[in-house]
Amino acid sequence: MSLWRSFRAWLAKPGVRKKLAFILVIGAGLGLGLAYGAWTRACVAGACPSIGVLESYRPAQATKVFAADGRLITDLGLERRTVLALNDIAPEARAAFLAVEDKRFYNHGGIDFWRILGAVKADVMAMRFEQGFSTITMQLARNVFPERLPKRKDVRRKIREIQVALELERTYSKDRIYELYLNQVFLGNRAFGVETAAQRYLGKSARSLNVAEAALLAGINQAPTRYDPLKHPDRAVARRNVVINLMRDQGYLSDNEAERWKAYPLALSTRQDFGDVAPYFVEWVRQQLAVRFGQDLYNKGYRVYTTLDLDMQLSAERAVQDQLTAIESGLVFGPYRHTTYQEYLDQSAGVEAGQLTPYLQGALISMEAKTGAVRAMVGGRDYEDSKFNRAVQAQRQPGSTFKPFVYAAAIRAGKPASYIIDDQPKSYEQAGDTMPWEPQNYEGDFMGPMTIRRGLYKSRNMVAVQLGMELGIEPVIGEAVRFGIASKLPKYPSLFLGSASVNLLEMVSAYTAFATLGERAAAFPIVRVEDERGNIIWQPQERHDRVMDTDHMWIVTNMLQDVVLRGTAYNAVWNGGFQLPAAGKTGTTDDGTDVWFIGFTSEIVTGVWMGLDTPQKIKASAAGGALAAPAWTAFMREVYQRRARPAGWPRPDALVTREVDNSTGYLATSFCPRTARYWEWFVPGTEPRDYCQIHSPFARAAP
Numbered sequence: 095m096s097l098w099r100s101f102r103a104w105l106a107k108p109g110v111r112k113k114l115a116f117i118l119v120i121g122a123g124l125g126l127g128l129a130y131g132a133w134t135r136a137c138v139a140g141a142c143p144s145i146g147v148l149e150s151y152r153p154a155q156a157t158k159v160f161a162a163d164g165r166l167i168t169d170l171g172l173e174r175r176t177v178l179a180l181n182d183i184a185p186e187a188r189a190a191f192l193a194v195e196d197k198r199f200y201n202h203g204g205i206d207f208w209r210i211l212g213a214v215k216a217d218v219m220a221m222r223f224e225q226g227f228s229t230i231t232m233q234l235a236r237n238v239f240p241e242r243l244p245k246r247k248d249v250r251r252k253i254r255e256i257q258v259a260l261e262l263e264r265t266y267s268k269d270r271i272y273e274l275y276l277n278q279v280f281l282g283n284r285a286f287g288v289e290t291a292a293q294r295y296l297g298k299s300a301r302s303l304n305v306a307e308a309a310l311l312a313g314i315n316q317a318p319t320r321y322d323p324l325k326h327p328d329r330a331v332a333r334r335n336v337v338i339n340l341m342r343d344q345g346y347l348s349d350n351e352a353e354r355w356k357a358y359p360l361a362l363s364t365r366q367d368f369g370d371v372a373p374y375f376v377e378w379v380r381q382q383l384a385v386r387f388g389q390d391l392y393n394k395g396y397r398v399y400t401t402l403d404l405d406m407q408l409s410a411e412r413a414v415q416d417q418l419t420a421i422e423s424g425l426v427f428g429p430y431r432h433t434t435y436q437e438y439l440d441q442s443a444g445v446e447a448g449q450l451t452p453y454l455q456g457a458l459i460s461m462e463a464k465t466g467a468v469r470a471m472v473g474g475r476d477y478e479d480s481k482f483n484r485a486v487q488a489q490r491q492p493g494s495t496f497k498p499f500v501y502a503a504a505i506r507a508g509k510p511a512s513y514i515i516d517d518q519p520k521s522y523e524q525a526g527d528t529m530p531w532e533p534q535n536y537e538g539d540f541m542g543p544m545t546i547r548r549g550l551y552k553s554r555n556m557v558a559v560q561l562g563m564e565l566g567i568e569p570v571i572g573e574a575v576r577f578g579i580a581s582k583l584p585k586y587p588s589l590f591l592g593s594a595s596v597n598l599l600e601m602v603s604a605y606t607a608f609a610t611l612g613e614r615a616a617a618f619p620i621v622r623v624e625d626e627r628g629n630i631i632w633q634p635q636e637r638h639d640r641v642m643d644t645d646h647m648w649i650v651t652n653m654l655q656d657v658v659l660r661g662t663a664y665n666a667v668w669n670g671g672f673q674l675p676a677a678g679k680t681g682t683t684d685d686g687t688d689v690w691f692i693g694f695t696s697e698i699v700t701g702v703w704m705g706l707d708t709p710q711k712i713k714a715s716a717a718g719g720a721l722a723a724p725a726w727t728a729f730m731r732e733v734y735q736r737r738a739r740p741a742g743w744p745r746p747d748a749l750v751t752r753e754v755d756n757s758t759g760y761l762a763t764s765f766c767p768r769t770a771r772y773w774e775w776f777v778p779g780t781e782p783r784d785y786c787q788i789h790s791p792f793a794r795a796a797p
Contacts, residue, residue: 154171154172154173154175154392154393155171155173155175155176155177155393155394155395155626156169156170156171156172156173156174156175156176156290156392156393156395157169157170157171157383157391157392157394157395157396157397157398158176158395158396158397158398159376159379159398159400160397160398160399160400161400161402161403161404162399162400162401162402162403162404162467162469162621163403163404164399165404166293167371167372167376167400167402167404168371168376170380170383170391170392171391171392171393172284172392172393173284173286173393174284174285174286174290174294175277175285175286175287175289175290175395176287176289176290176293176395177277177287177289177395177626178276178277178287178288178289178300178301179273180269180272180273180276182300182301183276183288183289183300183301184300184301184302184303184304184308186303186304186305186307186308187276187288187292187300187303187308187311187312188272188276189308189341189346190305190308190309190311190312190337190341191230191275191276191279191288191308191312191315192230192344193312193337193340193341193343193344193346194312194313194315194316194336194337194340195230195233195312195315196229196230196231197340197344199229199230199231199268199272200268202229203260203263205229205232205256205259205260228255229259230271230272230275231259231262231263231271231275232255232256232258232259233275233279234259234262234271234274234275234278235255235258235259235262236255276288277289279315280315280318281294281311281314281315281318282314282318282319282321282322283295283318283322283324288300288303288311291311291314292307292311293363294363295310295311295323295324295362295363296310296361296362296363297362297363298363304355304358305338305341305347305351305355305358306334306338306355306356306358309334309335309337309338309341309355310323310330310331310334310337310360312337313330313333313334313336313337314330314333316333321333323360323362324362327360327362330360331360334356335356338352338355338356339352339356371404371407372402372404372407372470372471373473373477373481374471374472374473374474374477374481374483374485375400375402375407375468375470375471375473375619377473377477377481377483378471378473378483378486378619379398379400379619379620382619382620383396383398383620383623386632387623394625394626395625395626396623396624396625396626396631397623397624397625397626397628398620398622398623399620399621399622399623399624400619400620400621401461401462401467401468401469401618401619401620401621402468402469402470402471402619403469403470405736406460406469406470406729406733407469407470407471409470409728409729409732409733410458410460410470410471410472410729411472412728412732413458413725413726413728413729413732414456414457414458414472414475414702414725414729415456415475416725416728417456417704417721417722417724417725417728418435418454418455418456418475418704419435420724421454421704421712421713421721422434422435422436422453422454427713427720427721428713428714428715429713429714430454430713431713432452432453432454432706432710432712433452433453434453434454435453435454435475435476437453438451438452438453449480449481449482449707450480450482450707450708451474451475451476451479451480451707452706452707452708453475453706454475454704454705454706454712455474455475455484455704455705455706455707456472456474456475456484456702456703456704456725457472457473457474457483457484457485457488457598457702457703457704458470458471458472458485458598458700458701458702458703458725458726458729459471459472459485459598459599459602459617459700459701460602460698460699460700460701460729460733461602461603461606461615461617461698461699461700462615462697462698463606463609463610463615463694463695463696463697463698463699464606464610464613464615464697465615465636466603466606466615466616466617466618466636466637466638467618467619467621468617468618468619469698470700470729471485471619472485473485473486473487480707482707484598484703484707485597485598485599485703486597486598486599487597488597488598488703489581489595489596489597490595490596490597490598490688490703490705490709491592491593491594491595491596491683491687491688492592492594492596492601492681492688492690493591493592493681493682493683493684493688493689493690493718494553494555494558494591494592494662494679494680494681494682494690494718495592495601495679495680495681495690495691495692495701495718496574496589496590496591496592496594496596496681497550497553497558497590497591497592497679498550498605498608498650498654498679499570499573499574499577499579499604500558500561500562500565500570500573500590501546501550501558501561501650501653502573502577502642502647502650503565503569503570503572503573504546504561504564504565505646505649505650505777506573506642506646507565507569508777508779508780509546509561509780510649510759510774510776510777510780510781510782511545511546511547511649511652511653511774511775511776512545512546512547512754512756512759512774512776512782513545513546513561513759514543514544514545514546514757514758514759515543515544515545515546515549515556515557515560515561516542516543516560517535517540517541517542517543517544517549517554517556517557518540518542518556519532519540519556520532520533520556520559520560522559522563522587524586524587531587531588533555533556533559533587533588533591534555534556534684535554535555535556536553536555536682536717540556541554543757543758544557544756544757545754545756545759545774546561546653547653547656547774548756549561550653550654550656550657550661550679551653551654551656551657551659551660551661551662552661552662553657553661553662553679553680555591558590558591559587559590559591561590562587562589562590563587563590567585567586567587567589568585570589570590571583571585571589574604576641576642577604577607577614577641578600578603578604578607578614578616578639578641579596579600579601579604580600581594581595581596581597581600582594582595591684592681592683598701598703599617601690601692601701602617602692602699602700602701603615603616603617603699605678605692605694605699605701606694606699607641607642607647608647608650608651608654608677608694609651609677609694609695609696609697609698609699610696611644611647611648611651611743612640612641612642612643612644612646612647613638613639613640613641614638614639614640614641615636615637615638616636616637616638616639618634618636618637620632620634621633621634622634644746645746645748645749645777646777648743648745648746648749648775649749649775649776649777651677651743652677652743652745652775654677654678654679655675655676655677655743657677657678657679657680658676658677658678658693661680662680662717662718662719663678663679663680663691663693663719663723665719665720666691666719666720666723666724666726666727667693667723667726667727670723670724670727671727671731672727672730672731672734674695674734674739674740675695675696675740675741675742675743676693676694676695676730676740677693677694678691678692678693678694678723678726679691679692679693680717680718680719680722680723681718681722682716682717682718682719685709685711686711686712686713686714686715686716686717687705687706687709687710687711687712687716688703688704688705688709689703689704689705689712689716689717689718689720689721689722690702690703690704690718690722691718691719691722691723691725691726693723693726693730695730695734695740696740696741696742696743697737697740697741698730698733698740700726700729700730702722702723702725702726702729703722704721704722704725745775748777748778749775749776749777749778750775750776750778750781751773751774751775751776752773752774752776752781752782753771753772753773753774754771754772754773754774754782755770755771755786755788755789756770756771756772757770757788758786758787758788758789759782760782760784760785760786760787760788761782761783761784761785761786762785762786763785763786763789763790765786765789765790765791766786766789767789770789
């Protein structure tokens with residue numbers, strides 16, 4: 095009280111009040127002058143952005159990538175956004191954002207003076223920056239022009255923001271401003287705009303949001319990280335209920351409606367996060383799109399429709415992962431000596447991921463035989479750990495999966511499947527080498543004369559080498575190229591055993607010719623690309639090449655069926671429970687570093703590869719039939735639980751059949767052992783015409 099009395103006494107002195115009034119007037123004048131100067135100088139020299147660009151402004155929209163059935167796989171772009179017209183956004187969402195962000199939006203001209211007074215009062219009472227006073231128009235200004243109006247708390251930036259907001263209000267209707275805002279607002283997890291946020295968090299369109307869902311999204315805007323419903327559901331629900339209360343207070347809801355919506359359960363989308371589905375396939379698609387569309391890919395809102403079958407993809411990932419884990423366990427396939435995937439994870443916490451990994455890897459590609467549409471792709475075990483796509487980038491030796499090209503060349507050259515090759519040791523001199531090449535069979539034994547049909551399904555190396563040497567290296571290379579093998583094929587006899595390096599994609603594509611009886615389909619992942627209005631801007635054409643006539647190819651495919659029915663894939667495929675019409679070929683490199691199985695029905699071709707990124711022997715007795723084929727079987731069994739039984743390969747009418755002695759290749763007689771006699775099919779003119787003389791009682795004895 096004494097202080098107040100002293101102040102009043104001072105004011106009562108002559109001339110004090112006049113001086114004080116003068117000082118206040120001068121201070122107010124200076125303040126107004128400074129404010130005016132700041133206002134007029136804030137946008138000089140183009141410091142404020144021009145809103146003229148909004149005449150043709152379309153917010154950047156990410157490209158959306160869809161599976162074959164129309165389900166969203168992922169989107170590509172720095173900002174995930176799908177633009178909706180204001181009238182397409184649910185009224186509940188429009189009301190929720192107005193309630194929490196700017197309740198007088200349709201009544202002010204860009205600046206809400208009542209809100210400014212309220213914010214100043216709150217800030218003074220709290221003695222710190224407690225509340226802002228940005229209107230929706232002001233928020234839009236800084237969201238559309240983030241480079242010119244950066245998010246920093248200073249007077250100059252706020253003045254510029256206000257000036258741009260006023261110009262926006264003078265130029266555009268309220269609905270246009272609100273539409274731009276709802277499509278521009280950032281709502282966390284790289285989701286820009288209410289449509290993308292609705293899809294991201296709720297798995298539905300912003301067109302069909304209810305009150306609780308709309309309030310949830312509107313509540314995120316204040317602090318997207320803090321109110322992220324995926325990470326902090328309790329906070330998000332509490333904030334949602336605050337928004338619902340605001341909607342009630344502003345007349346959008348009755349008391350009963352507000353209470354009912356506050357009790358609404360949080361129902362978030364169960365869809366996997368963006369990028370978690372088929373990441374190797376997505377990146378393969380992205381690379382092809384980037385070459386064609388450049389930076390437009392990431393901001394034009396394209397819609398990419400792919401060939402991916404999500405159910406097949408999940409089956410593929412599960413089959414590869416389960417088989418690799420089983421191999422590493424050492425319990426099913428014998429001791430495993432390398433670092434396992436789990437051991438690697440335990441040891442590498444915090445270690446930066448690289449391209450190559452020390453644990454066992456696998457890859458799988460499955461495609462439609464007739465079209466080449468890629469339905470599933472596994473490029474490795476862990477995309478986050480290694481983005482190297484082993485399905486399309488890795489160059490590995492295919493081993494015996496290359497042999498069908500040798501046999502196809504033989505059938506083309508007129509050799510029948512009953513043609514006899516002596517499975518015995520051979521030594522080959524090679525130019526530039528001091529030591530001869532002496533190939534061995536995988537089993538280490540030799541079985542003597544046999545048909546090339548048996549040599550293929552038993553995967554006898556010596557039969558393939560001798561057959562290839564008879565044909566010549568050039569015809570075999572020509573055959574592989576005809577089937578679509580684009581990798582370099584060296585002119586060495588070891589080529590017949592699959593010593594050249596190829597990739598899984600080209601091998602699987604080549605095998606479509608066997609599945610379709612002669613017509614190879616080029617692999618493709620993209621059906622069409624549309625712009626944001628639905629206009630098709632790119633539609634790749636399917637590519638097919640006839641590589642062999644049906645009669646000859648049926649013979650080759652029928653030989654490959656025996657691989658499954660009685661050969662190296664029997665235990666893993668037929669005996670493993672996949673007993674539908676199928677064919678294929680196992681593959682194992684000499685040193686056991688790569689194991690393969692490429693198998694097919696008349697509809698689907700699927701290839702599996704396994705190995706270590708730095709080539710090393712996988713384990714003792716590593717073989718494609720034992721290690722890779724079980725993953726193929728597990729995958730195909732799941733696929734055909736959802737598909738009708740595939741048709742087989744009907745035999746062409748032109749082919750002729752003869753009973754043959756499998757130890758001589760001649761027509762069988764009643765004197766030939768029953769176990770040696772079998773029925774073979776021939777392209778007319780290639781069938782044997784002489785009867786077996788070896789088992790005839792009239793055969794001349796050797797001198």
